[in-house]
Every structure is written in C-alpha cells, then in structure tokens.
Amino acid sequence: MNAVSASNVSKIYMQGDVKVTALNKVSLEVAPGEFVALAGPSGSGKTTLLNLIGGLDEPDGGKISVNGKDFANMSSGDLAELRLSQIGFVFQSYNLIPVFTAEENVEYILQLQGEGKAERKKKARAMLDDVGLEGKYDRKPAQLSGGQQQRVAVARALVSNPTLILADEPTANLDSVTGESLLRTMREMNQKHGVTFIFSTHDSMVMNAAKRLVSMKDGAIVDDKVK
Amino acid sequence: MGDLKLAWRNIWRHTRRSILTMMAIGFASLLLVFMLSFQFGSYEGMIDASVRLSTGHLQVQAQGYHDKPEMRKVVKNPRKVMDALSRTPGVEACTARCQTFVLASSEDRTRGVMIMGVDPETESRVLKTSSLIRQGEYLSSDDPNTVIIGALLAERLKIGLGEELTILGQARDGSIAATVMTVRGIFKSGIDEVDRSTVQMLLTDFDQLFGMDGAVHAVVAVVHKLTEVGEIKNTVMQDDALKGLAVLDWMELSPGLKQSIQMDLVSGIIMYVILIIVVAFSIMNTFLMAVFERTREFGVMMAIGVKPLRLVKIILMESMFMTGLGLLFGMILGALLTQYFAGAGISMGGAADLMAQYGISGRMYPRLSLITLFSGPILIGVVTFFTALLPALRIPRLKPANAMKAV
C-alpha cells in the first residue's frame, strides 16, 4: 500500500472571472519511507498539491488517498483526525502557536491524541532534543530564530508518530547553513523513524539532498527521477 | 487543560484590547446592578410612601366594599380582626377606619367630601397623617367633636382653625346624620386629590354620628417588609376571625401605583436592553478581530489536526473568560457601590425638600437583591456568548488551505 496515492488530481481556482488551473490531472504515487522533493517554478502547483495530499483543500477532480484511506466523503473533522494521527505538517513560516512555548507546541499534539501528562512531557522533550533544541524548551516562538522555529515545527510534526510529513518550502526562510542542517535533521528522522517526507523547494541544495525529485510545471508533473 | 491554557494566554496577547473589553462588560454590569437596585429601591420608597399616606399594605374589608363602597358593608367586629392581624408575624401595626361621603358646609360654602373616622392612637402607628399637619393639631381622643381637614378643602370652604364645619350625611341605617364640628387642624399630604376632599374625625364621633354600632369599614395594616405582604396576606386569610371578609393588598388597593411601577419597570428594561446591545456591538468588534487576525493560525492548527469544532470551543472559552472576568468585577463593584448607597442613601436634590415636607424620605435607598445582582449580568453574559458565537462559527467554514493564505 502506498503512503500517498494521487490519481488524475485537478484543482481549478477562480481569479476573478479567470479560471486558473493550478493542477491538471496530476498523478503521483509515493511509497512508505520515501524522501521526495517537489520542485518547479513559482506557480507550478507545488503548494496546491501538498495541500490536497494533506486534506487541507478539496480537489476539483481525481482521487487522493493516504495509507489507503480515500479522502472522498471524509468530513473536515475526519480529515483533521487523519492528519492528527498520520500526517505531520511543516510550513514555510509561522508554523507555531505563538502563545505556547516550544515544548508546549510539541506537547499539544500529544494532548490532542489523548496522551498522559508525564508521557507527553517526556516525548516532547526527547523530540526537541532529537532536532537539536536541548534546553530551549521554555522559549516562546518569538524567542527562537527562524531555523529553531522550523525545528520545533519538525519536532511537532514528528512527535505524533505520523507515517507522512508534508513540508512546504521548509527552508525558504532560512540561510543556507541553517537550511542544510534542518534538512539533515529531516533526513535523519526519515531514516531513523522510516517516516515518508514530501517537501517542496526552490533550493537546488535541497533538491540534491532528496532521494526522489519530482518536477512540476504549469500544474503538471514534467519529470520524476529516483536517485 | 491545554485548550484552557491556550485560551487564557490568547486573551493576554492583546492585553489592552482585552482589558478594554472586560471593562466594557464590567462597567455595563456594574451599571445594571446599581440601576436595577436603585430602581427597585425607589419602588419600595414609593410604595412605602404611598402605602403609609393612604391605603396601608393590607386592608380587611367587607366583601364587595372595595368595588362598591357602601355604608352598610362593614367589618362588624374590628377588635377581633385587629387581634388576628396583631398576632400575625410580620405585621407592624393596624388600625380601624370608617369612611363615607357627606356634605360639608362652612359659613357660606358647601362641598361634597369624604369623611373618615380614625383612632388617633392606632392610626398614628400605621399612617403618617399626623406628620402632615400644617396648622393646628392632629386629632386627639381628649378633644371630641373636632375634625382635621385638607388644606385645599379649607381654602375652598374658606374655613380656618377653630371655625365650625357642618356635616350632613346618611347614617348606616339610612337615617339622616348631621352635626357641627370644630376644625382642629389642617393637613397637607401633597396629593391634591386627598387635600381637596378629605376630612378626618375621631372614630368614636363617627360611630355615634353614623350609628356604626362599633362596626368599621376597614382595618388597615402595615407590615415590616414589603416583600412579605403576599405571604402575610395568605396567612391572615386563613384566620377564622376574618371569615367572610375580604383581604386586599396594596396592589389591589391602589392599582394605579402598581401600574405606574410596571410602566417604569418596562421603560427601565428597554433602556437596559439598549445598553446591553450597545455593549454587545462594541465587544463584537473585539471578538471579530480576534477571529479575523488569527485566520492563518487557525489554518495551521487545523493542519496539525485540531478539529474545527475544537477551535470554536477554544475561541468561545477565550470570550467567556473575558466576559466572566468582566462580569465578576462589575458585579463586585456594583454590589459594593449599591451597598454603600443602600446605607448612605442618595439625596434626591431639590425634590428632597419637597418630599420631606410630606413625610416621604427625601433620600432614595438602592436595594441589592439576588434579582438586581444577577439578572443584568446574566443577560449580558448570554448576549456576549452569542456575540462571540457569531464570529467563532465562521471557523468551521474555513478551508485550512485558504486560511493559511491569509496574513
């Protein structure tokens, strides 16, 4: 069973009276444990595709399933539940709940999953340690650098033991050194926990680090290389 | 727990805005607590004044007398009724009265007047007529064959102290009753209707003149606490001594007073509703802002697996925290303010002197009760809940993907 299966997925936006085809019958299969980069020029549909795979939006055509679960006929509540248990998200920026500390941001997910307090704390700290944030548990997002914030987001995405992490340009706001180190962390998690990663990027360094590179243009996949 | 913490901290993200919102809610509830207490307090003052000037809180009369007063509809044994009233807990004092319409003439004028027979000893414990005397003196049992008359009536009859008033009426048995009385005092109640047409005499004189044979038309009672009138009325009605008699409370005795209170209450309520709506609109803005400016954040939260309804709950918790704090402060301050003035009273300014002349206290005393303390704040709480619900209900309609595109 594939981690992600998208077949003939289309998404059309209306910009005023103009129809914009953001995705045009895109099909993509991702196996468990893959480390996939989505590349392509601005406006090619990367974000749209990631959002659809994560159930953050509805396609106008085609079928999407994650771990064999078809999204058709799932309510927004069901989709939230599915994300909570199986999918982690990392966005370009402003990922975190600003009033929570790093630890609370990570812990909150476990709380949503109904985990006990002691266990939550232990897991959250271990995960923050894992992404290189020892001792920064009590910092609010505003007191963390961009790279540190992204690490918290990665820790939060990972802590719930998801099978799939979707990251939309996670390194776009980071300098190359910080970006590289975040990417290394992601790769480690991919290898250590066997979590499937799909991330979009403009950055050639990130593309090079990917094990599979899917290139998009004008809402379609134009190239798909496994390295 | 995490949601509570989240909601609580979210309030303090915009400390000033949240505090202003809480102050608006708090001030509105303070105002409502105080104004309602004041209103209810002033009703008690009005009722008390009116009751003690004329009707008393309760009257025992013959059946049908109130609707159609007739000389022959009497309470035959007032002593028994007064004993029954006196032993009823909560009754402060009672007195017996007779009354009828007669022609009253001075040297050169004649008027139709209402003449009342009262017992000065018991009457003065119940009503304040004695304090209304402007000239001369109040009735005294040592000085029979005298009357006190209303000031306006005295003017019309062109009669003064020590002068003679001729009275002509019909006795209880239908025969003619006529006598001459000396004016002992002139009173002014401030109620023109009363001052224009009332004459009071000793109950014993009345009894003789009209052949009452010890019977009276009403036994008038005042009670210690206005709120207990209904209860006392019920107790009294059970008493064997009152068998076959009617017991009327102040609302039945002066329906106009009850009506004017109801009208005042309605206009008060309309004002409070307007106040609450104004407050609701002003805090609606805060609640709307709190939702709009965080659209992106909600998108992120839904993306990490928070269900839309849970977000609604968090938002409602935020607004309920703010409302709760505001209400709490408003109620505490409102109660303190009310209690302070309940002790000190509020002077009614220029009107105070005028009122004092007629034996009405010139100060108003707000009265805090469960109703005045809770009804306003509860109403505000309900309204703010719905005010907060409206913007919060937008959340489930957000698509996370679109929400995250918001800035």
Ligand SMILES: Nc1ncnc2c1ncn2[C@@H]1O[C@H](COP(=O)(O)OP(=O)(O)OP(=O)(O)O)[C@@H](O)[C@H]1O
């Ligand atoms: N909410 C929207 N309303 C209208 N058009 C949209 C919306 N979201 C995306 N689009 C359009 O859909 C197309 C694909 O957008 P998308 O954001 O998926 O591109 P992208 O590959 O992520 O670009 P970037 O690299 O700049 O992030 C673009 O033409 C964009 O203008």
Ligand SMILES: [Mg+2]
């Ligand atoms: Mg994008």
